[in-house]
Amino acid sequence: MKAWLLKFRALNPLLLACMLGLIVIGVLYIYSACSVREDPELRLLYMRHAEVGAAGLVAYLVFAWLNYRVVLRWSLPFYFVCLVLLALVPFIGEKTMGARRWLFGMQPSELAKLSIIMLLAWLLGRRGANRGAPAFLTALLAAGVPGALILMQPDLGTAMVLVPTVTSMLFAANVAPRLFWSFVLTGTAVAALLLGIVYATERVKMPAPTREALIRATGLRQHQLSRLQVFLFPDKDLHRTGYNRRQSEIAVGSGGTWGKGYLKGEQYLLGYLPPSVSSNDFIFAVLAEEAGFAGSMTVLLLFLGLLWPGLWVAIRCQDDMGRLFCVGVVALIFSHMFINIAMTIGMMPITGLPLPFISYGRTFMLTVMVALGLVQSVSVHGREKETRF
Amino acid sequence: MVLLALVFGAGLAFLAVSLYRVQVVRYAAFARDQMRQSIRRVQVPGPRGRIYDRNGVCLAENRPSYCIAYYVEELRRRGPWSRTIDAVNADIDRLAVAIGVPRQLSYTAVSNHIVRSLPIPLLAWRDVDETTLARWAEASGDFPGVDVYVQPERHYPFGALAAQTLGYVRRDRPAASLGERYHFHLPEMLGANGIEREYNDLLTGCIGEQLIRVDARGYKHAVWEGQPAVAGRDLRLTLDVRVQQALEQALRGWRGAGVVVDPRNGEILALASAPAYDLNAMVPAPTTGVWDRLNADEGRPLINRAVQGRYAPGSTFKPVTAMAALLRKDFDPDATYACDGAFVLGTMRLRCWNTYGHGNVTLRKAIEQSCNSYFCHLGQEIGYDAIYAEAWKLGLGRPLGIDLPSESRGLLPTGEWKERMLRDKWRPGDTCQIAIGQGLLVVTPLQMAMLVSVFANGGTLRRPHLKLGDGPPETIREMGWPQAELARVREGMRDVAVFGTGRRVQVRGLDVAAKTGTAEYDAGGVRRKNTWVTAFAPFDRPTAAVAIVVENGESGGQTVAPMVRDVLVSLFGESPPDAAATAADSAEVRGD
Numbered sequence: 001m002k003a004w005l006l007k008f009r010a011l012n013p014l015l016l017a018c019m020l021g022l023i024v025i026g027v028l029y030i031y032s033a034c035s036v037r038e039d040p041e042l043r044l045l046y047m048r049h050a051e052v053g054a055a056g057l058v059a060y061l062v063f064a065w066l067n068y069r070v071v072l073r074w075s076l077p078f079y080f081v082c083l084v085l086l087a088l089v090p091f092i093g094e095k096t097m098g099a100r101r102w103l104f105g106m107q108p109s110e111l112a113k114l115s116i117i118m119l120l121a122w123l124l125g126r127r128g129a130n131r132g133a134p135a136f137l138t139a140l141l142a143a144g145v146p147g148a149l150i151l152m153q154p155d156l157g158t159a160m161v162l163v164p165t166v167t168s169m170l171f172a173a174n175v176a177p178r179l180f181w182s183f184v185l186t187g188t189a190v191a192a193l194l195l196g197i198v199y200a201t202e203r204v205k206m207p208a209p210t211r212e213a214l215i216r217a218t219g220l221r222q223h224q225l226s227r228l229q230v231f232l233f234p235d236k237d238l239h240r241t242g243y244n245r246r247q248s249e250i251a252v253g254s255g256g257t258w259g260k261g262y263l264k265g266e267q268y269l270l271g272y273l274p275p276s277v278s279s280n281d282f283i284f285a286v287l288a289e290e291a292g293f294a295g296s297m298t299v300l301l302l303f304l305g306l307l308w309p310g311l312w313v314a315i316r317c318q319d320d321m322g323r324l325f326c327v328g329v330v331a332l333i334f335s336h337m338f339i340n341i342a343m344t345i346g347m348m349p350i351t352g353l354p355l356p357f358i359s360y361g362r363t364f365m366l367t368v369m370v371a372l373g374l375v376q377s378v379s380v381h382g383r384e385k386e387t388r389f
Numbered sequence: 390m391v392l393l394a395l396v397f398g399a400g401l402a403f404l405a406v407s408l409y410r411v412q413v414v415r416y417a418a419f420a421r422d423q424m425r426q427s428i429r430r431v432q433v434p435g436p437r438g439r440i441y442d443r444n445g446v447c448l449a450e451n452r453p454s455y456c457i458a459y460y461v462e463e464l465r466r467r468g469p470w471s472r473t474i475d476a477v478n479a480d481i482d483r484l485a486v487a488i489g490v491p492r493q494l495s496y497t498a499v500s501n502h503i504v505r506s507l508p509i510p511l512l513a514w515r516d517v518d519e520t521t522l523a524r525w526a527e528a529s530g531d532f533p534g535v536d537v538y539v540q541p542e543r544h545y546p547f548g549a550l551a552a553q554t555l556g557y558v559r560r561d562r563p564a565a566s567l568g569e570r571y572h573f574h575l576p577e578m579l580g581a582n583g584i585e586r587e588y589n590d591l592l593t594g595c596i597g598e599q600l601i602r603v604d605a606r607g608y609k610h611a612v613w614e615g616q617p618a619v620a621g622r623d624l625r626l627t628l629d630v631r632v633q634q635a636l637e638q639a640l641r642g643w644r645g646a647g648v649v650v651d652p653r654n655g656e657i658l659a660l661a662s663a664p665a666y667d668l669n670a671m672v673p674a675p676t677t678g679v680w681d682r683l684n685a686d687e688g689r690p691l692i693n694r695a696v697q698g699r700y701a702p703g704s705t706f707k708p709v710t711a712m713a714a715l716l717r718k719d720f721d722p723d724a725t726y727a728c729d730g731a732f733v734l735g736t737m738r739l740r741c742w743n744t745y746g747h748g749n750v751t752l753r754k755a756i757e758q759s760c761n762s763y764f765c766h767l768g769q770e771i772g773y774d775a776i777y778a779e780a781w782k783l784g785l786g787r788p789l790g791i792d793l794p795s796e797s798r799g800l801l802p803t804g805e806w807k808e809r810m811l812r813d814k815w816r817p818g819d820t821c822q823i824a825i826g827q828g829l830l831v832v833t834p835l836q837m838a839m840l841v842s843v844f845a846n847g848g849t850l851r852r853p854h855l856k857l858g859d860g861p862p863e864t865i866r867e868m869g870w871p872q873a874e875l876a877r878v879r880e881g882m883r884d885v886a887v888f889g890t891g892r893r894v895q896v897r898g899l900d901v902a903a904k905t906g907t908a909e910y911d912a913g914g915v916r917r918k919n920t921w922v923t924a925f926a927p928f929d930r931p932t933a934a935v936a937i938v939v940e941n942g943e944s945g946g947q948t949v950a951p952m953v954r955d956v957l958v959s960l961f962g963e964s965p966p967d968a969a970a971t972a973a974d975s976a977e978v979r980g981d
Binding site for chain 1: 400
């Protein structure tokens, strides 16, 4: 066997198998969800997904073959490219459904997630890196600037998913523990306060100006506010804002233990689950309706098969940079999966977050596959002692 | 690192538990919610039962009516509803040209259907003829989403026969009866009046249901047959089409009504009101032209005069006065009274119809000749209470309970009634008037038919009915009349038919008893006459009793008696002249 191929023998097989399994499931259920669409382009969406999967697989193997230490040295330039792209979005981005997220046919915010993980891993994991308060503040700034740009698009979901990702990395790096914990506690308190205000404006009697002032103080936009309200008061408005939540919950619930059978999901066939979301943000509802609790559990197990080896690779890695990077990627995938599934069954506010590998979304899919490719690279190269270049 | 693993593990476990709760524990509730939002129940009527006469001749049935229906889901357009509505409207306009029939549905009606009843077919043309159907078949290739839809329509094979008695049906409206259970209903026939209304529940049958699965916009996605509809029961009536036809033929051209009843059991053999109307013009709904004409008609064809008409009975009431007198121990029916052409009561002078007077008359002769003077005298002798008692027992002044809607009760006045309503006390003249069937007394033809059948069957008032039953006949009241006294009245009535005012009822080979009547009334300054004949036959064992009234006739004997004769012929036939009985011949010879 040729020497360069030998590297692949060190790939983590479970990580690869579970990812491929999820992609296959994604193709199957995007086919299902799009089978009701009239536009032939949209009916073939599953093909696009499969193509991205194939392209992603190539990228995955390439990045697995490359040494992550070399790749991560490009973190800073990559990060700045992402920043520029994000900054360009408000000016020349394409607008869809009230938000500018697209640029040159891709979503820079998805790239930014990877770039933030890479940058933090590089910043905090380099040999001799500062782990004190300055590093902590630098990390916050590094994540905060693109986060703020994403929030302005507006894309609350993507910005939100950065919080657990960055928190996990800072925690794993053990940067300035006291500062870290005070931030976590403050953040939790602020989030609780926000929800509390939304709750109070709805349930507590107060004069209208006071209510408006309170709402304005939260800085939330109308659709974000109404999503929070739907989350807190699910029965408030079943026909407008609460509609998707209600319908996806019915889809999941009516799937039962074994589901209704492939291509037999009534909620999207009859259009109760809007076709515009059934192939991406709410793909899990389609799956859970057709494959039932058994199908949901299969998906959860496959994600477990991604997360567990991801952490295993991190533990076995010899250097902090690789370890932190793996933690970031695992946290990112976990956050996406958790928020998406919890939102589908009404346990989280509705945000437009894709379910990794299953939801249709090309930029995100490629990004995550590249990230996992780098995790494999950590698996391949991480046990070697760090060599000086 | 371990803490992170625990957090992620806990997150996965949380999701697993949540999914278990939603998908396994609360499965039934979500499945029900889904059914509720995507299933529409459609109420489907069962086929309406048919109506037959006593011999099994069909009087009301259902015929297939061909409609051209739009299945809107085939023409659905994306985007706002107005696009689909416009598309359907444009298609209807296009099809109207192709089949050469102007559109029947307004643009608003199409819009309303799409908004409210989307999953059920839109009937663009109802009840089209064969030519239109053929044209549609040729053009149908160009019109996807259009199909023929067959729905049952009520049909009355005899058209106007027994129109007011049978009644007609209309399409019911989606009323409150729809309830919460059903989202849509297919039109159902509802009896509007007559027998169709009286026995609507029996004819309707049981509602079935159809389940339609609709998509999020409300378009039909699939249809499941739910509980099938049960057809309504057929109804067999006591009517006899031949007798009914004879009766209506006799009444043709007049305003009036007639009732033929079997005195043995109260079965109505014929019940007619003239003028009548074509029942088939009333379904599924009368056109405005038809409706306006019916309502403007001075003959008021929509009224069933046989049970709703209010008439003074005139001399046909006299047998009641006679019977009231005969029930008194001190009354001598053979005693004579001298009629000099008028009866004088105080300052009032009541003229007998025979201005020369009838001379000395007994009760029997007075019935035969219908002598007013005699009966006025009799009324004064026995008093109003005696007459009232018998009339009340005979069912006057109250409904008889026939199985038809809106039966009139007539009027059998009392002293209190007159004081209350007319602010005047009861006078001997009132008694006199009522003794000869005039004045305040009001009856319906049905009441007179039942009254004469009591004289026919020996003193039993039966419940008149139109539904042929298999049980024993229902008795309202036994009169308890002594047969000897009753026989005197019956003999008098036979004399009427043989020698007297009702000779024209005679049928060769049939022994008939009858009583004529001519009640004058004031119609806006003009003297008009309601002319009556009541009769029963055969005399010994009567199987038919007849009462006919004609408005504005000449006299009972001249105008109505031949009608009664026609009816009796339809019932019993007539012997050929050579084999005819002597009694009938002599009646012919004596002439009128």
